[in-house]
Amino acid sequence: MIDILIKNGIIIDGTGSKAYYGNIGIKKDKIILDKQLHEDHSHIVIDASGKIVAPGFIDIHSHHDLYIVDQDPVQRFSSFVLQGVTTSVVGNCGWAMAPCLPKYKSMVLELIQSMSVPVKQFYWESMKEYLSYIQRNSLMCNIAQLAAHGPIRISVMGDENRFCTDKELKQMKKLLRECMDAGCVGFSTGLMYYPGMYAHTDELIELAKVAGEYGRPYASHLRGYCTTLPFSITEAVTIAEKANVPLQISHLHSLPFLGWISNVLPYFFTIIEAINSVIPLPGVPNPTLDKGLEIINKAIDKGIDVGMDAVPYTMGNTTITALFPPWVNRGGRNKLLERLKDPEVRKKIKKQIETVIPQWPHWEEDSWSDPHIRAIGWKPVKVLSVRSDRNRWTEGKSFVEIAKVWKTDPFDALCRLTLEEEGEVTYIYGYPAKPWLEKMFNKMLLHPMMSIGADSILPAYKEGTPPASAYGCFPRFIGHYSRELRLFPLEEAIRRITGLAASRYKLENRGIIKHNAFADIVIFDPNEINEQFTDDGKPASSTGIVHVFINGKHIVENANLKKGIMPGRVLKA
Numbered sequence: 001m002i003d004i005l006i007k008n009g010i011i012i013d014g015t016g017s018k019a020y021y022g023n024i025g026i027k028k029d030k031i032i033l034d035k036q037l038h039e040d041h042s043h044i045v046i047d048a049s050g051k052i053v054a055p056g057f058i059d060i061h062s063h064h065d066l067y068i069v070d071q072d073p074v075q076r077f078s079s080f081v082l083q084g085v086t087t088s089v090v091g092n093c094g095w096a097m098a099p100c101l102p103k104y105k106s107m108v109l110e111l112i113q114s115m116s117v118p119v120k121q122f123y124w125e126s127m128k129e130y131l132s133y134i135q136r137n138s139l140m141c142n143i144a145q146l147a148a149h150g151p152i153r154i155s156v157m158g159d160e161n162r163f164c165t166d167k168e169l170k171q172m173k174k175l176l177r178e179c180m181d182a183g184c185v186g187f188s189t190g191l192m193y194y195p196g197m198y199a200h201t202d203e204l205i206e207l208a209k210v211a212g213e214y215g216r217p218y219a220s221h222l223r224g225y226c227t228t229l230p231f232s233i234t235e236a237v238t239i240a241e242k243a244n245v246p247l248q249i250s251h252l253h254s255l256p257f258l259g260w261i262s263n264v265l266p267y268f269f270t271i272i273e274a275i276n277s278v279i280p281l282p283g284v285p286n287p288t289l290d291k292g293l294e295i296i297n298k299a300i301d302k303g304i305d306v307g308m309d310a311v312p313y314t315m316g317n318t319t320i321t322a323l324f325p326p327w328v329n330r331g332g333r334n335k336l337l338e339r340l341k342d343p344e345v346r347k348k349i350k351k352q353i354e355t356v357i358p359q360w361p362h363w364e365e366d367s368w369s370d371p372h373i374r375a376i377g378w379k380p381v382k383v384l385s386v387r388s389d390r391n392r393w394t395e396g397k398s399f400v401e402i403a404k405v406w407k408t409d410p411f412d413a414l415c416r417l418t419l420e421e422e423g424e425v426t427y428i429y430g431y432p433a434k435p436w437l438e439k440m441f442n443k444m445l446l447h448p449m450m451s452i453g454a455d456s457i458l459p460a461y462k463e464g465t466p467p468a469s470a471y472g473c474f475p476r477f478i479g480h481y482s483r484e485l486r487l488f489p490l491e492e493a494i495r496r497i498t499g500l501a502a503s504r505y506k507l508e509n510r511g512i513i514k515h516n517a518f519a520d521i522v523i524f525d526p527n528e529i530n531e532q533f534t535d536d537g538k539p540a541s542s543t544g545i546v547h548v549f550i551n552g553k554h555i556v557e558n559a560n561l562k563k564g565i566m567p568g569r570v571l572k573a
């Protein structure tokens with residue numbers, strides 16, 4: 001006997017192979033593939049006629065570890081499970097909740113809190129203790145954890161803005177080794193941010209070698225995605241080559257450096273999108289991204305194992321602190337708020353935000369590789385979520401609009417909101433996805449080594465607005481890019497978010513429909529699947545996801561979340 005029979009489905013197994021009609025069974029937490037499977041042998045039968053039966057989706061670029069502790073797991077996880085996510089790879093961009101050794105524990109906590117994360121304290125010191133803590137405290141989906149550079153460096157060096165010494169490097173390697181021994185599936189860095197920005201390439205090569213000892217990849221939020229992108233990719237490839245590890249380039253995209261043009265760009269876009277709707281135009285030229293892809297392809301040709309991921313949107317989201325120069329963030333959120341209160345320091349920050357030229361490799365105190373406002377202007381930078389109800393009206397507005405209400409300039413509006421909300425603000429940047437603009441990123445998405453991640457930075461409190469990816473990343477990827485734009489066949493779209501993602505982090509028996517693999521399964525309607533929004537533009541539950549199973553547990557049934565089930569596991573290397 002088996003527990004569940006899923007009959008008459010169109011099975012897409014996650015390897016890229018052609019879809020086929022068939023039945024699959026679930027027994028305990030495993031998939032049963034057997035030609036003899038029959039309804040009489042099963043307690044429960046689900047008719048999947050006309051539906052796709054696929055492996056559960058793997059969110060390869062997640063920050064969900066920031067939202068597990070001290071928070072309501074159902075509120076934090078459900079929008080992901082309802083879009084078919086069964087595993088999240090967390091610890092990306094050099095941020096993780098462990099390790100945090102006593103000497104600098106408060107600094108590691110500050111680092112995490114500066115991501116608008118309302119965690120009050122850490123109940124652990126080591127990665128091992130942390131992973132057992134979260135496993136005990138309710139996981140709605142599976143978690144694969146990356147060891148992260150930020151907490152490791154701070155645990156050894158505090159907030160020092162310099163290269164490490166040999167002794168410090170040795171201590172960092174020891175901590176990283178402990179993380180890998182605890183079951184981490186790779187090692188991540190966030191080189192655009194404090195404290196990763198202060199690390200020399202040699203430090204990163206030495207640390208990546210430790211991940212290499214375990215046969216695990218090096219994943220990097222690059223030093224810069226603006227004009228600095230090609231240098232940043234070259235650095236990542238060099239680290240992978242010298243340390244002999246697989247490389248995972250995080251959320252590949254490119255940010256143009258527009259200066260004054262940014263002010264007229266929205267008008268230009270309106271005109272060109274109108275023309276494109278009548279006569280389809282070629283895509284936007286994107287020489288920086290093209291150059292980056294060329295470097296990646298050369299590295300692959302050379303035999304270096306390079307993978308990457310992207311967020312399938314034309315806009316990004318992150319915490320407000322990323323709008324300030326890196327030195328302003330040094331020491332964490334409270335230090336940032338103190339600096340913003342000082343009129344002299346504020347003058348210096350304003351000048352830098354308005355005049356900076358991206359620099360490589362930005363190791364100096366004042367340098368900055370990814371200045372969003374200088375790159376794309378004030379208008380396309382909009383508040384996504386705030387903490388307090390009194391400032392709720394700012395959500396969805398640009399700092400230009402907020403400044404008008406407050407009768408000040410956009411910079412002062414940015415500082416005032418940051419101070420009033422004590423840094424717990426997230427923002428969204430870029431231009432909304434329109435057919436012509438989207439073509440800019442299609443070439444990148446077509447790369448066979450490109451996986452998909454939601455990269456959602458959630459609002460600090462449940463009243464805030466989450467990014468669209470928190471609700472619709474994977475349904476959009478399938479519904480929009482495969483069904484509507486026909487960028488690739490459904491089998492290939494599924495491979496990118498299942499088999500490919502699992503193989504990057506060696507998640508054994510995940511991301512695939514085969515006999516005895518873990519029963520992480522999504523059943524969806526290929527004609528219905530897509531993201532959705534409410535009338536006022538906020539993300540809403542996606543359509544088309546009918547059933548989700550995690551480790552054999554039926555967590556989404558007929559598009560409804562079943563309450564009280566916590567089937568997730570920590571997937572250890």
Ligand SMILES: [Zn+2]
Pocket residue numbers: 092093190221250251
């Ligand atoms: Zn990142």
